[in-house]
Amino acid sequence: MTNQNIADQNSINDQQARELVAKYDKESSYRNLKGKMGWIITVMAVGFSLYQIYSSLFPSPPAQIHRTIHLAFALGLIFLLFPATKKGDRTKIAPIDILLSIGAMASSLYWVFNFEALIVRVGAYTQTDIIVGGIVILFVLEATRRVIGLPIVIIAIVFLLYAYFGQYMPGFLEHRGVSLTRLIGHTFFTLEGILGTPLSVSATFIFMFLLFGAFLERTGVGAYFNDLALRLAGKRMGGPAKVAIFSSALQGTVSGSSVANVVTSGSFTIPMMKKLGYRPAFAGGVEAAASTGGQLMPPIMGAAAFLMAEFTGIPYWDIAKAALIPALLYFTGIWIMVHLEAKRIGLRGLKEEELPNKKEVLKKIYLLLPIVAIIAFLMMGLSPLRAALYGIVATIVVSAFRKETRLSIGDIFKALENGARVALGVVAATATAGIIIGIVTLTGVGLKFANGLIGISGGIPILVLFFTMIASIILGMGTPTTANYIITSTIAAPVILAMGAPMLSAHLFTFYFGIIADITPPVCLAAFAAAGIAKSRPLQTGINASKLAIAAFIIPYIFVLSPQILMIEGTLLTSLFSIFTALVGMLGIGSGLVGFWLVKMPFWQRTMTIIGGLVLIYPGVITDLTGLILLGTVFLFQFTQFKNKQNDSSGFQTQ
Template sequence: MSTTTNINQQEMDKLIAQYDKESATRQLAGPMKWISFGLLVLFSLYQLSSTLFFTLPPQIHRPIHLAFGLALVYLLYAGTSKGKHNKIGIVNMILALLGVFVSLYWVIDYEGLVTRTGNYTTMDMVVGGIAVLLVLEAARRVVGIPIALIATIFLLYTYFGPYMPGFLEHRGSDVERIIGHSYYTLEGILGTPLAVSSTFIFLFVLFGAFLEKTGVGEYFNDLSLVIAGRRIGGPAKVAVFSSALQGTISGSSVANVVTSGAFTIPMMKRLGYRSEFAAAVEASSSTGGQIMPPVMGAAAFLMAEFIGVPYLEIAKSAILPAILFFVGIWIMTHFEAKRLGLRGLSKEELPNKKEVLKKMYLLLPIVIIITALMMNISAERSAIIGIVSTIVVGAFRKETRMSIADIFAALASGAKMALGVVAATACAGIIVGTITLTGIGLKLANGLIDLAGGQLFLTLFFTMIASLILGMGTPTTANYIITSTIAAPALIQLGVPAIAAHMFTFYFGIVADITPPVALAAFAASGIAKSKPIQTGVESTRLSIAAFMAPYIFVISPALLLINTTLLESIWVMLTSIIGMIGVGAGLIGYWMSKLNVLERILAIAGGVLAVIPGIETDIAGIILIALVYSLSYYKARKQKQAVQTTL
């Protein structure tokens, strides 16, 4: 069976463009179409070559990466929503050329810029000022107004420091120093965020593009149908499983929603799920794809660089929380299906099991890239090994074999998908640069601790709120950079391990995609389901309760992140957390073996929360409460069954 959809490709593209600014590119025709295509291919080839064959100084490699990014952003993204989406225009061509010029200025005058650090010429200042403005505008076009606005506020704060109130006051910096620090050091635009974009992130995005080109995305859907389709409420569980897999090839929650939701949401609705619930299942699962190892969201690679650990350590630490997240959604969909009395899919509605199993070889590139990472091969080379293995594995069968045209298309697609990351990390570099220049990061961290009265839980809560607010209009990558720079140090000061502190901000930056009032992934899903957007966001938040609980668990008990722990301790934390999620899920849905009354629901949720909180006493108390609710529900279900049999 093929995975048919209720929306066509044009509608899918429209939804992605509406809720994911990074996908809203111009539909070019004629010579400019091929020029932009050629630049995209060259961008990918440059990134591959710089990893495999030569190493350039960061002051040359990063500006070249930025040159490609800025030029392509101005060629492919319109300045306004009413702008011409099939024509570039003279202004955008000039901006694209300026983007190349200011970036290559570093390459042309590398020796001079290095030797005259802090003593810049008028030309240096003009070029640097234009570079800052071009980066801000590129971020606005691709990523959205919020990140450009935040970066602008930080720049103004740097200049007007002496006039700031209270602890925000600082000596201030003149325009020359701000521009110099922002563009002519490795602490601003060309800093760590862009460094990670120009290495790990780009290559893993490219790996995802090659996977998609071989048909792995559609195969994930078919495999999910075979595994989960026959179960109670099958399509909802298919959505959970498929979206977890789709996260491997898509770094965008919205793109993940539309890609897999195009066929899972209509199936869920046909089976009997409410529109809001069907959309929420897909939105929650798709958002979780960014926290699913082995290939997580772009911010995970930044985390590895910020903390100074191999990416494999980040992926390893994320395994158990990711499992807990998807188990939580699975549990909720299961109870909802039981409450509604929904069946699984029939055999006729499923793809041919033998045919699906024959294509298991398509998963080999993922296995290979995991193996490469575990063998301590660098993340960049692991990604390239994954790309090559995708081409080789795809050649096994005619329908997945990549032609030369397909390879070029994948190179272009990967570069296009990376443009959002280039713009976001370059702009975030401005923010990071102003933070290091003014020292505001430490001040805000101390202010956060003071606001929370030195209490860890309150500090965590305030960090969560900040991450959710920033995430309403900022992509995960930029959100993580800002919150990890400001909030993570506060958590570390209170004794939280670095990985746990950074993972906390990372998680809440991601779930912002499904948290009202601006829940882009949920809104995209509602567009497919024709449901109410805000209600879909509320439903998504409820389904993703595990994503809100897991960060608190691994801060209190780092065993969930496999930090300084034994295997037995980690298994115990995971087991009690899953039991707790069963209790919370049953309480929120209001059904277990039978319908739960208000008291039973309260007891189930209370027991679930207690079981999730690390500690022997809380675990035992929670498990007892959950067992009590299960017993009551089982007893009621048995009585109802006996009553029906007696009636018959």
């Protein structure tokens, strides 16, 4: 069965899918321009990508120049591509936006034209410096509002106001305040604000990996992920739901958006789940949970892995290895619950004729080689920048294996353009996140927040983690992966570090809860997008997604309380045993939440399995024994009921 045959079963067409992505993912809500302006934008976007490739091959100019060129390209394109309002015309550009584009690029390049003078008079800013710096800040905030949305912009404005009006703040938040000159100077004329670490990572690793993803997409790998997932999981009980899990894990290796992931794979999997008998809200919840989990899956993790390496000083590959086990536990948890739900309501898998042709799928397995190559390059010790560059080359070479996947010159230019377009949201988000980080370093509010939160919780570790979880979910609502991680790690991670937790545990804790904000009601954008495909209630879909993603609400606590699950403490044997007990624990939690194991479970059995699963996930001799006893007791009851049911059934058939 071909992709087209599967697509015919969809409840939405391609146009509806694009509209759905644009509705819930502002980065995809851009103008579709033709004619002269369309060509100008294409040339700018291709030029942006070529500049980034050039700077990865040869020594970059000074950081201030390189990062402002990167910013100028992005701001110029954003004002041309994204209208000021949702109702703005997407077929032509308003004259004011052309002026804003030119003004944003010119003001951003102020560093390029005045580099030596600014370096010489560091800290002694002229009136012109301050005016230009203030204008750039406004351009960055407006561009971010257009491409990302209001939440992150509001946070940045609150931080700017906090810095300026510090002397009026209550309690532990009070500080002496920052003058306007110093505030603007710190925000744009140092490497601790807009031009700080987040934009630096965007201008190097992130852009190149997004470009790699754009090249990979041109080979048709997105559709291939669906076909491969269908062949591997489609025939199993409740097959389409398992296809969604497998496909989303693969999509996460190249996608940086939970919403885009939902629509890409969900337009295939959700209609198939509904056709098989899954409730619409459950089908949408499966796809939303799985697609959001794609951002947690190494090696790319929605590009946050590169930022984490820069912020923590921990080698990138160590972060990817540590994040692998939790990501597998996350997807295993969803897989278990989907399987038990299918058993509970008696759902079959797909028939052979409903699946893609096995030989055709095997013939295209080579499309995965660039991803394998990226991982191999990273394992060899190459920098992420070089690995991404070589991955692009590998993609072009591999695509030539067959005529239907071969990249033409036109495809290469289109990939260069799409790579730049995809990067716009990341550039805007990292620039605005740089404003927030700049205020944190200027005022010390991160430490103040940590001390305040610890004070409120009385220093009780579990309460500290709970309040940090709530803060991370709130801060992560409505923001893309990269900005999400930057904000949560800057504001919330210091709270966990103040408890004495390992650096990686603290950052992964806030990262996880920031990401699952995409499926946590009431602001659950991934669930809203899935509900649009499933034709279900968004809030109900979000609740189902949150229940399926229960592992993501539990495992981060283990990062902090027992870090051996990240393989950063303890021996290999203890880590493997912790992983085994966590998997058994996920089986207990999943069966308890679904209400089915071998047969339907009464309330007391559900309660015992959930408690047993929770204590098994937490490593320790006493907790492991307690969990195994609880689950073992329930299993004996379940097995007895199952055998009795079988005997009753066979006795009835004999009669």
